[in-house]
Amino acid sequence: MRDFALDEKTRAILESALRVFSTYGFKKTSMDDIAKGAGMSRPALYLYFENKEAILRxxxxxxxxxxxxxxxxxxxxxxxxxxxxxxAIRVQTDGMAEIMSSAHGLELLDAGISMASDIVTQGEAQLLELYANWLEREAENGRIRLFDSPRETARMIGAALRGNKIAATDYQQFDRMNTNFATIVGAGLVVR
Structure with missing residues (x-):
């Protein structure tokens, strides 16, 4: 977990939560489980987060x-x-191995989508914007050719990555699908 101005206790809580969510599943994890993993009491944990949904968000x-x-x-x-x-595809999907290979990884992903849908929507939109801006810049510089607008092409990239996550049966397949996708699309963008 990168340091985005998190204090030590908050970081410990979030790292503990990720571990116990992956081990026990989101539904079966208690605030007490998270507190123990973070080396604090349950009342101390409540000073940082009101519930496990807030932690997941x-x-x-x-x-x-x-x-x-x-x-x-x-x-x-x-x-x-x-x-x-x-x-770019590799760094975007990096770290999914731990989640997808855990016994409760899919439950954790589903919980994140359902309990933080506003954050997921905003995050996906930000990623779409990054790809759209890059595609537009590369097209303007004559380095790529697009068959649709940069925004629609970026939308297709995001949709394909989400589809790969759903279709993959394990992390190795997910990684292979993303690598193949990046290779095919990357080659297709290049001006020949």
Whole structure:
């Protein structure tokens, strides 16, 4: 978890929550489980978060902040278009192995979507904007050709990544699908 101005206790709580959510599932995790993992009492935990839903919302918010920063950095590197695009996809999907390979990973993803849908919508929109801006910039510089607007192409990228997450039976397949997707789309964007 990157440091987005989190104090030590908040970071410990969030790291503990992620561990216990992955181990026991969101529904079966108690605030006491999270507090123990963070090395604090349950009453102390309530000084930081009112419930586990608030913790999950914060984890979702930090996830999208981290992914947006990583994708922005990856898309602002000089290099071959297919390599830049592939790196952006890789950093966006990096870290999913731990979640997808845990016994309760899909439950955790579903809980995040249902309890933090506003954050997910905003985060996905921010990622879409990053890809759309990059596509527009690359097209204006004559480095890529687009078959639709930058925004619609970025929408397709986001939809494909979400589809890969749903279709994959495990992390290895998810990673392979994303790598293949990045390779195919990256090659298709390049002006020949």
């Amino acid at each position: 914060k984890l979702t918010e930090l996830h999208y902040e981290e992914k947006a920063a990583a994708v922005a950095k990856a898309l602002n590197v000089d290099g071959p278009v297919s390599q830049v695009f592939g790196n």
